[in-house]
Amino acid sequence: xxxxxxxxxxxxxxxxxxxVILAFASIYLINIYNIDRSYYQAYNAEGKVALxxxxxxxxxxxxxxSDIDGTTTKEEFLEIQKFLNTKExxxxxxxxxxxIGNSFMMYxxxxxxxxxxSGNPGSAQIIGKFIKAGYIDFLHSYGEKDDFTxxxxxxxIEELNNNQYKVDVWVDHAKxxxxxxxxxxFGLGDHPGSIAYHSDLxxxxxIKFVWLGRVTTVIGQSVPITLKTFSSVYxxxxxxxxxxxxxxxxxxxxxxxxxxxxxxxxxxxxxxxxAKLDDGQKAYEFLRFDNYWKGIATGxxxxxxxxxxxxxxxERLKKIGGYMVVYTHLGKNSDCSQVIAKETQIALRDLxxxxxxxxxxxxxxxxxxxxxxxxxxxxxxxETKGDEIIITISSVEDPVFGSFVPTIQHLQGITFYVPDKxxxxxxxxxxxxxxxxxxxxxxxxxxxxxxxxxEGKA
Ligand SMILES: [Zn+2]
Numbered sequence: 001x002x003x004x005x006x007x008x009x010x011x012x013x014x015x016x017x018x019x020v021i022l023a024f025a026s027i028y029l030i031n032i033y034n035i036d037r038s039y040y041q042a043y044n045a046e047g048k049v050a051l052x053x054x055x056x057x058x059x060x061x062x063x064x065x066s067d068i069d070g071t072t073t074k075e076e077f078l079e080i081q082k083f084l085n086t087k088e089x090x091x092x093x094x095x096x097x098x099x100i101g102n103s104f105m106m107y108x109x110x111x112x113x114x115x116x117x118s119g120n121p122g123s124a125q126i127i128g129k130f131i132k133a134g135y136i137d138f139l140h141s142y143g144e145k146d147d148f149t150x151x152x153x154x155x156x157i158e159e160l161n162n163n164q165y166k167v168d169v170w171v172d173h174a175k176x177x178x179x180x181x182x183x184x185x186f187g188l189g190d191h192p193g194s195i196a197y198h199s200d201l202x203x204x205x206x207i208k209f210v211w212l213g214r215v216t217t218v219i220g221q222s223v224p225i226t227l228k229t230f231s232s233v234y235x236x237x238x239x240x241x242x243x244x245x246x247x248x249x250x251x252x253x254x255x256x257x258x259x260x261x262x263x264x265x266x267x268x269x270x271x272x273x274x275a276k277l278d279d280g281q282k283a284y285e286f287l288r289f290d291n292y293w294k295g296i297a298t299g300x301x302x303x304x305x306x307x308x309x310x311x312x313x314x315e316r317l318k319k320i321g322g323y324m325v326v327y328t329h330l331g332k333n334s335d336c337s338q339v340i341a342k343e344t345q346i347a348l349r350d351l352x353x354x355x356x357x358x359x360x361x362x363x364x365x366x367x368x369x370x371x372x373x374x375x376x377x378x379x380x381x382x383e384t385k386g387d388e389i390i391i392t393i394s395s396v397e398d399p400v401f402g403s404f405v406p407t408i409q410h411l412q413g414i415t416f417y418v419p420d421k422x423x424x425x426x427x428x429x430x431x432x433x434x435x436x437x438x439x440x441x442x443x444x445x446x447x448x449x450x451x452x453x454x455e456g457k458a
Contacts, residue, residue: 024258031257035268036224042376043222043321045417045444049382049389051375053321055413056439056450057358060220060317062324063368064309065211065288067171067300068103068113068140071331074126077102077114079339080330084348085135092338092345096352101364102330103171104136105143106156112144113331116159131165137366138169139207141189142178142198153178153189153198157205169366170202171211180277183262184213190277199277208401209369210275210283214265217249217291219313220322221271222372225253229269232316238293245293271323271372274400282400286369288327302333306343311350318359323372325365361413373398374410382416389418391426391449408433411451415439421447 043053054061064084071077080102083090087097104127108115116124130136142148142156160166172185177196179187188194189202217233230250235242249266256267265273265287275285292299292307299308305328317324333341340348354360363371377397383390396410397403406428418424421438426449437450 028254028257031267032225036226038268039222039224047417048419049391050417051378051380052415052417052448053375054361054415055371055452056415056437056448057442058361059359059443060321060323061361061363061368061371062317062326063363063365064100064305064326064328064330065138065171065365066100066102066328066330067173068105068115068329068331069108069144069173070113070301070329070333071102072110072112072114074114074120074123076331076339078126081130081135083340083345092340096348098348098352098355099135099363099367101135101137101366102130103138103140104131105140105173106159107143107145107148107152109144113140115143116156128163128165131167134364134367137167137364138171138209139167140171141173141176144173144176146177148176148178149195150198150201153201157201160205166206167366168206168208169211169369170207170209172213179212180210180283181212182278187212190279190281192279197279199279199281203281203283208284209272209366210277210285211288212275212285214285215288215290215296215327216266216269217245217289217296218266218269219289219291219316220320220324221269221287221289223269223320223322225269233291235293241293245291245295271325272369284369284373284400286325288325290327296327300328300332301341302328302330302336302344303341304328305330306341306347309347309351311347314351314354314360318354323368325368367412370410371413374406375414377403378406378414379403387420387423389420389424391416391418391424393426393428405429408451408453412453413450415448415450417444417446417448419447421449424449426451 045052082088083092083095084098084100086095088095105113105115106117114123116127127136142153172179172181175186178189179185180189180199181187188196190199191197218229219232230246233246233249252263252266256263272284272286274282276282290296290299290308292304308326355362374396379395379397380393395403396406426433426436433451437452439448439450441447
């Protein structure tokens with residue numbers, strides 16, 4: 001009798017448990033379904049005239065976002081950039097000629113980074129020159145300065161403004177007081193009550209994009225979530241550790257779906273979200289990628305970048321058509337025999353070949369984020385006039401900094417699929433863009449037109 005009642009209770013308990021699990025699983029799957037549907041809608045290119053996700057002819061887009069700490073001399077910085085940005089002969093052989101940027105700090109001890117106010121002759125000039133050329137495109141916090149106050153931000157911004165040195169990306173550094181992130185990088189820069197408060201001035205200076213410490217091991221952002229999103233974290237060469245990483249990533253995703261704030265960006269793995277700073281201002285927060293098997297913290301070095309941008313990573317990125325901002329420190333190279341680790345030189349050459357073959361669009365962090373944003377909020381329409389397609393771009397409906405009429409500069413890379421590349425015109429409001437690039441069929445067998453203004457190209 002007793003055992004019968006016990007069995008019944010057990011049965012009811014198990015059944016309730018199963019129902020609860022099933023309910024949670026359903027809620028989770030419905031959320032994922034909605035996320036995936038929103039990506040299909042956002043990047044739907046099925047119409048006769050459609051906005052292509054990436055610039056022609058690329059299938060995916062990425063950048064290497066290298067924090068300057070670890071790069072301690074200007075000579076080292078120049079050699080790294082020469083290898084990345086030119087095809088000239090360097091100490092590591094011919095450069096790869098990619099549009100990969102770098103970062104800077106205003107204040108830093110010489111052991112941390114070569115910096116603007118270092119007093120080291122030439123540093124400020126070099127930083128300025130690279131900012132103007134677009135090859136230094138983000139501020140890696142104001143720097144490493146323990147007694148940082150608002151006055152330091154004022155001094156830095158005055159200097160940058162006086163020289164018209166403009167960057168629009170901010171990346172938090174370690175755990176310095178001027179950071180803008182709270183939960184991972186413990187900053188006070190956006191706390192109005194703090195002596196380190198500066199985010200009102202910093203956003204007014206022109207910062208639009210902020211990185212607040214969030215990193216993912218998932219390859220490729222802004223694509224639908226599938227089982228492979230998580231299973232691709234697994235690496236058979238490091239089964240135990242990579243299984244743990246996979247579990248962690250999935251757990252963050254589940255927590256985010258059920259409302260966890262800290263991991264909110266792991267809910268849909270979009271490249272950018274609108275974030276509210278502590279003082280109420282809004283900015284675009286972006287996610288960075290680092291899947292080093294031993295852990296993110298150890299992976300962001302010159303040597304380990306080779307793993308992070310391995311052939312497998314690039315293959316998957318291409319296959320799913322994702323965006324990606326790769327987190328690293330090119331100057332953390334004390335374990336390398338050359339300025340950039342040998343294995344990473346090889347990986348960068350592979351990346352250059354993907355770029356040259358028209359597979360992966362590689363550009364600076366700022367350009368990638370701006371492209372994503374202008375593409376996402378592009379307000380355009382088309383009409384058919386006779387045998388011509390007339391595309392009219394009227395604005396970029398930027399929900400944070402306000403809508404604006406874009407210039408050709410803002411529209412670099414924007415590509416439309418069209419039925420006939422030679423019978424298409426593009427206008428910004430009433431003004432025709434005269435020098436559009438007309439593209440033969442891409443891998444989808446579709447013709448397109450691109451707004452490009454490259455040096456030396458009409
Ligand atoms: Zn740093």
